[in-house]
Amino acid sequence: MKEVLAELDAWAARGERVALATVVGTRRSAPRPPGAKMAISESGEVAGGVSGGCVEGAVVEVAEEVLRGGEPQLLHFGIADSEAWEVGLPCGGEIDVYVERYEP
Amino acid sequence: MSLQSAFTELARDGGRGALVTVVSVEDDDRAGANADGRAGVDAARPRPGAKLLVRADSDVAGTLGGRALDAAALAHAEDLMWAERSELREGPGGARLFVDVTAPPPRLVIFGAVDFARALCGLARTTGWRPYVVDPRSRFATRERFPEAVEVVAAWPEEAFARLGGIDRATFVAVLTHDPKLDDDALVLALASDAAYVGAMGSRRAQEARRERLLEAGVPAEQLARISAPIGLDLGGLTGEETALSIMAEVVAVRNGHEGGRLSHASGRIHEVGA
Numbered sequence: 001m002k003e004v005l006a007e008l009d010a011w012a013a014r015g016e017r018v019a020l021a022t023v024v025g026t027r028r029s030a031p032r033p034p035g036a037k038m039a040i041s042e043s044g045e046v047a048g049g050v051s052g053g054c055v056e057g058a059v060v061e062v063a064e065e066v067l068r069g070g071e072p073q074l075l076h077f078g079i080a081d082s083e084a085w086e087v088g089l090p091c092g093g094e095i096d097v098y099v100e101r102y103e104p
Numbered sequence: 105m106s107l108q109s110a111f112t113e114l115a116r117d118g119g120r121g122a123l124v125t126v127v128s129v130e131d132d133d134r135a136g137a138n139a140d141g142r143a144g145v146d147a148a149r150p151r152p153g154a155k156l157l158v159r160a161d162s163d164v165a166g167t168l169g170g171r172a173l174d175a176a177a178l179a180h181a182e183d184l185m186w187a188e189r190s191e192l193r194e195g196p197g198g199a200r201l202f203v204d205v206t207a208p209p210p211r212l213v214i215f216g217a218v219d220f221a222r223a224l225c226g227l228a229r230t231t232g233w234r235p236y237v238v239d240p241r242s243r244f245a246t247r248e249r250f251p252e253a254v255e256v257v258a259a260w261p262e263e264a265f266a267r268l269g270g271i272d273r274a275t276f277v278a279v280l281t282h283d284p285k286l287d288d289d290a291l292v293l294a295l296a297s298d299a300a301y302v303g304a305m306g307s308r309r310a311q312e313a314r315r316e317r318l319l320e321a322g323v324p325a326e327q328l329a330r331i332s333a334p335i336g337l338d339l340g341g342l343t344g345e346e347t348a349l350s351i352m353a354e355v356v357a358v359r360n361g362h363e364g365g366r367l368s369h370a371s372g373r374i375h376e377v378g379a
Contacts, residue, residue, distance in 0.1 A: 001112065001115040002115055002206075005115060020108070022202070024202040025192045033190070034189075034192070035190030071152070071153075072127075074127050074152075098127045102108055102109075103106035104109055
């Protein structure tokens with residue numbers, strides 16, 4: 001939470017729509033613990049992170065969908081995924097990421 | 105103001121609380137039957153995205169959509185906000201609840217304005233903890249001697265505890281004066297509190313004498329077993345800074361539920377916090 005506080009405040013003050021991605025579950029050696037957050041503004045700014053940088057791109061795409069009015073989504077990333085070669089965690093961990101609108 | 109925004113504000117203010125969110129609802133037959141087959145509030149199907157905010161003073165805002173769900177969420181929130189860990193938990197009706205926790209930095213209350221307490225304050229700050237120094241001897245308990253302490257309290261333990269707002273489950277206490285009449289007083293109070301940890305200096309011989317004094321003072325034997333003494337991990341440190349490091353290393357390990365050995369000798373997980 002604390003890693004994105006300043007940006008959440010600043011973007012909300014500008015009246016921008018913001019999406020929030022939160023690590024809600026981890027298995028094996030995931031890089032960030034549950035509660036780690038990434039904030040995405042509608043103008044494309046990003047703060048914080050949910051992994052070591054390996055799945056952030058995919059999360060931003062979902063965040064953009066959510067910002068366009070989509071439902072909140074629960075995402076799963078891990079080496080067991082069929083997408084492992086595209087979006088996976090090099091450390092061999094698995095993470096669940098919840099992406100939703102941040103309401104001011 | 106949304107619950108998310110209230111939670112952000114709580115985090116910014118260094119408060120303690122948990123925001124519980126329904127992140128998914130299992131689509132199994134049982135959950136379906138509950139939703140379709142029963143009337144009343146508790147039969148309401150959990151809705152992904154619903155939120156409940158619980159603050160440490162038990163102020164509750166929002167709802168997950170049913171009384172049973174809210175009761176489960178409240179119990180998980182109260183458990184995890186003190187364990188200082190965010191976690192997924194199961195709720196009734198096949199709901200998966202994410203309990204997002206915010207907590208102030210842990211407190212380390214140091215009894216004894218002794219020389220190496222300064223090094224301990226510095227290390228505590230570096231590690232993101234909030235160190236407090238307490239000692240009734242006002243000539244030692246000064247702001248100048250402990251510039252890195254959040255607060256220096258020149259008072260006897262009872263008054264000092266009160267001025268620090270009591271000793272809660274997230275407070276760690278290190279008793280370092282080496283003077284029985286100061287140490288004992290602090291230990292009796294710390295042991296009777298919810299403190300997460302109570303450490304004390306002392307050779308084995310000094311510990312035995314202390315044990316007898318505290319038993320005589322009416323401290324139950326099972327409370328005495330809570331004292332970590334001699335305080336610290338076994339680093340073989342000789343300087344004040346190294347002793348401080350050994351104490352800081354122990355409180356970090358205790359907070360994370362680890363023993364504090366060498367990683368090269370360990371078989372468990374490196375990062376995982378708690379259980």
